[in-house]
Every structure is written in structure tokens, then in C-alpha cells.
Amino acid sequence: MDVSPGPIVSAKDLTRRFGTVLAVDHVSLNIAAGELFGLIGPNGAGKSTLMKMFTTMIPPTSGRATIAGFDVAVQPQEVRKRIGYVPQLLSADGELTGYENMLLSARLYLIPSAARESRVQAALEMMGLTDVKNRLVQTYSGGMARRLEIAQSTLHRPAVLFMDEPTVGLDPGGRRAVWEHVRALHREMGAAVVFSTHYMDEAEAVCDRLALIAHGKVAALGTPDELKARLGGQASLDDVFAELTNERIAPVGGGQ
Amino acid sequence: MSGGPSSGPVRRTAMLDSAGAYLTQVFAVADAEVIKLRHDPTDLISRAVQPILWLLLFGQVMAHVRGLNTTGGDYLDFLAPGILAQSVLFVAIFYGLSAIWERDLGVLHRYMVSPAPRSALVIGKALASSSRGLSQAVVIYACAALMGVGLSFRPVDLALVAGLIVLASALFSTFSLIIACIVKTRERFMGVGQFLTMPIFFASNAIYPLTLMPGWLRVVARINPLSYQVDALRCLMLKGGHSQFGLGLDAGVLLLVTALLIVIATRLYPRLTQ
Ligand SMILES: Nc1ncnc2c1ncn2[C@@H]1O[C@H](COP(=O)(O)OP(=O)(O)OP(=O)(O)O)[C@@H](O)[C@H]1O
Numbered sequence: 001m002d003v004s005p006g007p008i009v010s011a012k013d014l015t016r017r018f019g020t021v022l023a024v025d026h027v028s029l030n031i032a033a034g035e036l037f038g039l040i041g042p043n044g045a046g047k048s049t050l051m052k053m054f055t056t057m058i059p060p061t062s063g064r065a066t067i068a069g070f071d072v073a074v075q076p077q078e079v080r081k082r083i084g085y086v087p088q089l090l091s092a093d094g095e096l097t098g099y100e101n102m103l104l105s106a107r108l109y110l111i112p113s114a115a116r117e118s119r120v121q122a123a124l125e126m127m128g129l130t131d132v133k134n135r136l137v138q139t140y141s142g143g144m145a146r147r148l149e150i151a152q153s154t155l156h157r158p159a160v161l162f163m164d165e166p167t168v169g170l171d172p173g174g175r176r177a178v179w180e181h182v183r184a185l186h187r188e189m190g191a192a193v194v195f196s197t198h199y200m201d202e203a204e205a206v207c208d209r210l211a212l213i214a215h216g217k218v219a220a221l222g223t224p225d226e227l228k229a230r231l232g233g234q235a236s237l238d239d240v241f242a243e244l245t246n247e248r249i250a251p252v253g254g255g256q
Numbered sequence: 257m258s259g260g261p262s263s264g265p266v267r268r269t270a271m272l273d274s275a276g277a278y279l280t281q282v283f284a285v286a287d288a289e290v291i292k293l294r295h296d297p298t299d300l301i302s303r304a305v306q307p308i309l310w311l312l313l314f315g316q317v318m319a320h321v322r323g324l325n326t327t328g329g330d331y332l333d334f335l336a337p338g339i340l341a342q343s344v345l346f347v348a349i350f351y352g353l354s355a356i357w358e359r360d361l362g363v364l365h366r367y368m369v370s371p372a373p374r375s376a377l378v379i380g381k382a383l384a385s386s387s388r389g390l391s392q393a394v395v396i397y398a399c400a401a402l403m404g405v406g407l408s409f410r411p412v413d414l415a416l417v418a419g420l421i422v423l424a425s426a427l428f429s430t431f432s433l434i435i436a437c438i439v440k441t442r443e444r445f446m447g448v449g450q451f452l453t454m455p456i457f458f459a460s461n462a463i464y465p466l467t468l469m470p471g472w473l474r475v476v477a478r479i480n481p482l483s484y485q486v487d488a489l490r491c492l493m494l495k496g497g498h499s500q501f502g503l504g505l506d507a508g509v510l511l512l513v514t515a516l517l518i519v520i521a522t523r524l525y526p527r528l529t530q
């Protein structure tokens with residue numbers, strides 16, 4: 001509703017090393033409020049590491065990242081209030097039921113006790129989990145578990161939802177269900193959604209813009225159409241991906 | 257913000273609100289554990305076997321050894337508080353393992369990404385471990401009563417024993433959490449955990465009086481928090497029991513050590529997900 005000044009997610013020369021490995025290398029990008037933003041890139045490109053820095057899970061080695069203007073390294077608490085995070089590993093507790101997991105999140109995020117029950121029920125309903133809410137999460141299918149994960153990380157209506165490979169390991173029906181629910185959530189809450197994926201069709205269908213990450217760097221950034229236009233004519237996102245990731249691998253040792 | 261005359265009550269409500277918020281988060285963490293124990297109590301039951309065996313076997317045999325009987329009473333009376341302290345220690349000291357387990361499963365991430373202060377997470381986990389310690393106490397009280405130990409069932413004593421168990425569970429489980437944050441893997445943790453448990457247990461007054469120890473061991477036992485827990489339990493658990501160090505000192509030492517460990521764990525806990 002109000003004019004939101006500046007990007008909701010911002011990185012400036014964001015860098016993370018693990019020993020000698022440069023996992024994220026001077027990444028700079030801005031994501032606008034409400035944007036659907038995809039991160040694509042080969043295994044080990046640094047997508048998860050980038051997301052872990054945005055979500056305050058690991059501190060940057062250098063550079064700066066902000067969420068809604070709050071620096072992840074300086075005010076992590078403020079950042080955490082404004083984000084939801086669905087990690088690559090599932091984070092719901094398998095030994096609790098779906099409902100109990102949701103209630104745990106509701107309390108951790110300090111949703112007022114009067115509103116807790118209705119918010120939890122509404123979120124379960126929205127994610128299509130009402131029928132299974134009293135089952136232990138360890139008995140859930142992969143798709144149900146992902147949807148629960150999304151439900152519990154958006155209960156507090158974050159400004160940005162980060163999802164690390166939210167559809168990995170799901171069958172086409174499960175993938176479609178996840179994206180339908182994310183879209184509905186996005187329409188209702190207006191949160192920005194930042195996600196990583198290895199499925200190009202998904203990236204193309206869902207994203208407003210996407211960044212292609214290779215070797216810890218942003219190799220390309222733009223709308224799916226812009227990226228395809230770079231290669232001209234009939235190029236698909238797969239072609240763009242192959243072209244740009246090879247381009248980055250080729251110069252090793254050859255210099256530029 | 258400003259120090260105007262109206263800011264007093266406003267500030268007080270704000271403080272009450274944030275204290276309430278903090279407690280909500282602490283108990284959210286602790287409750288999750290209690291709910292899990294309710295879903296699957298097998299762990300609680302299997303853990304109750306060991307202290308019963310100690311009381312039955314070790315207690316019966318050692319009761320016939322002369323010289324151990326220094327409190328003037330029955331050796332079983334002397335042993336029962338020690339075994340309660342021991343079982344609280346054994347349950348709590350492997351608590352760090354579940355933190356590593358939660359990290360490996362990914363569950364720890366949902367706590368770390370939440371806005372709950374890290375200290376609230378640590379205290380919540382400590383209280384979760386206390387619920388296990390309390391369930392051990394119920395079993396040991398029942399067993400000791402059946403064996404004729406002169407237990408005190410005065411409500412004040414029972415309440416204080418419960419408080420003591422909560423405190424001691426928090427102390428040793430937080431210690432365990434700190435080790436987990438340092439070693440980070442299950443394998444290393446098992447090694448270190450095994451290596452630490454026995455010295456903490458045997459270098460204490462749990463199963464024999466300090467007076468029987470060589471001088472150097474007595475020094476170790478006097479800086480071992482377990483000794484203070486046992487001392488307080490001997491005073492509160494038994495009819496006509498008394499404390500050697502003084503209840504005030506016992507409680508003071510346990511509180512101070514627990515607070516210190518919580519401060520350290522709060523610093524280290526986030527490292528587990530990095
Ligand atoms: N905790 C860690 N310790 C050491 N190295 C790490 C750590 N986390 C990531 N790395 C390294 O950083 C690089 C980037 O890893 P990251 O997990 O961010 O890639 P990714 O793009 O998410 O890959 P994938 O698509 O397989 O999930 C890799 O070389 C990885 O080995």
C-alpha cells in the first residue's frame with residue numbers, strides 16, 4: 001500500500017569463503033518488494049550459501065546484504081522478523097504433527113495467542129493440509145512436507161519468503177501443487193519470493209526475474225525473456241544456462 | 257525514549273510485554289519436547305531401568321560394606337539421592353546429541369531463522385531436558401520408597417527437589433549443548449560424552465562420602481557441581497536429612513554455573529548451523 005523505498009532484498013559485493021573455497025563471490029543484486037525471483041545455477045554454484053547469508057544463517061565474509069533496509073550482519077533479529085525460510089533440508093519436526101509444528105512456529109513468531117488458532121487453521125487450509133494436520137510429519141509425502149514447510153515459514157506474513165529448491169524430489173503433480181500454493185500465497189500476502197531451482201521450466205513459468213549463478217558469481221540477470229533474447233531466436237532457458245555456465249568454466253587457466 | 261513523567265508505566269508495560277514474549281518463546285521450545293515424549297515415551301521407560309538397577313544391585317551389596325556408613329543412617333538412604341543425581345546427569349549429559357541430530361535433520365534451522373533470541377532457545381532446550389529429569393525422579397522415588405528408604409514427602413521438600421532437578425538438568429544439558437557446538441559431529445560427541453560422564457559421576461559425593469576420598473579427589477569433588485546437587489538432595493529428599501555444605505551454597509553454586517553455561521551456549525549455539 002505505502003510507497004516502499006528501495007529494494008526489499010539487496011546485496012552489494014556479498015562474498016562468502018569456506019577456507020579456500022569462494023562459495024559466493026562479490027554478488028550484487030536488488031530484489032523489489034513482491035517480486036518472484038529465481039536463482040538458477042549448477043550444483044555447488046553458491047545458491048544455498050547466498051540464501052543462508054540473506055536469512056542470517058551464516059555471516060558474510062565481506063560485502064553487505066540487507067532485508068527491508070536491515071543489515072543481516074548488524075540487525076539479524078530485525079531481519080528474521082521479516083523473512084520466511086524453507087531450507088534445502090526440511091525443517092519441520094517429524095516427531096510432531098503438522099498442527100503441532102504450526103503451533104510451535106506461531107509461538108516462536110509471537111503471533112498473539114488470541115489469533116494463533118485461527119491463523120494456524122487458515123494456513124493449513126490454504127496449503128491443503130487440513131486433512132492430515134493431526135498426523136506425524138514423518139508420515140507425510142514429500143509434497144505435503146514441503147507445503148507444511150511453506151505454511152509454517154509464512155505464518156507471520158514475512159516480507160520475503162526464501163525457498164531453497166522447494167520442489168526438489170517431487171513428482172510433477174507435487175511440483176504443480178507447491179507452485180499453485182505459493183502463487184496463491186504470493187497473491188494474498190504480496191511477499192517477495194526468492195527461490196532456487198534446477199528446473200528451467202519452473203523458473204521460466206514462475207519468475208518475474210532470475211539470476212543465473214555460476215562459480216559464486218551472477219553470470220546473468222534479467223527476465224526470462226531478456227535472458228533468452230541474449231542468445232537470439234529460438235533459444236530456451238536451458239540453452240542460456242548451458243551457454244553461460246560453459247562460458248564461465250572455459251576460461252579457467254586460459255585467462256581472459 | 258524520553259524520560260518524561262509519563263514514561264514510567266509505559267516502560268513497565270513494554271517490559272512486561274517483552275518478558276511475556278520471551279517466556280512464550282522459551283516454553284514453545286520446551287513444550288515441543290514434552291509433546292514428543294508424550295507421542296513416544298519408550299525412551300523415558302528404557303532410561304528408568306538403569307537407576308533402578310543401581311539401587312537394587314549396587315545399593316544392596318554396598319550396604320554391607322563397613323565404613324561407607326558415615327551418615328549414621330542406612331547406606332540406601334545415603335545412595336538414593338546420589339542415584340537420582342546420577343540419572344539426571346546421565347540423561348542430561350547426552351542432550352547435546354539431540355542438538356546435533358536436529359542440525360543434521362534440518363530442524364535446528366527453523367529455530368535459528370526465527371526471531372526468538374538465542375538465549376530463549378537455549379533456556380527452552382534446558383527446560384526440555386528438565387522434563388526428562390523430573391520423570392526420572394518419579395521412578396526413583398517410587399523405587400526407593402519400596403526399598404524402605406526414609407523419604408520425606410513434605411510438599412515443601414518435594415517442590416524444592418523438583419526445582420533442584422530442573423536446575424541440575426538445565427546445568428548439565430547446557431554443558432552438553434556447549435560440547436555439541438564445539439565438536440559438531442555425532443561420532444566425536446559420543447567419544448567426548450563417554451569420556452566426561454564417568455569422571456563427573458565418580459569424582460563426586462554421589463555414591464561414597466567425601467571423607468573416604470584421597471585429598472586430591474576431594475578437591476575435585478568440591479568443585480564438581482554434581483556434588484552440590486547431591487548434597488542438596490540428601491538434605492531435601494530424606495526425612496531428617498541434612499546438608500554438608502549448606503543449602504544456600506548448594507543452590508548458589510548450581511544457579512551460578514547454570515547461568516554461566518547458558519551465556520556461553522547462547523554464543524555458541526548458532527555456530528551449529530554454520
Ligand atoms: N559449510 C560449508 N563448508 C565448506 N564448504 C561449503 C560449505 N557450504 C558450502 N560449501 C561450498 O560452497 C560452494 C557452494 O555451495 P552451495 O551449497 O551454496 O551450492 P548450491 O548452488 O546451493 O549447490 P546445489 O545446487 O547442489 O544445492 C560449494 O563448493 C560447497 O562445497
Ligand SMILES: [Mg+2]
Pocket residue numbers: 047048049088164
Ligand atoms: Mg543448494
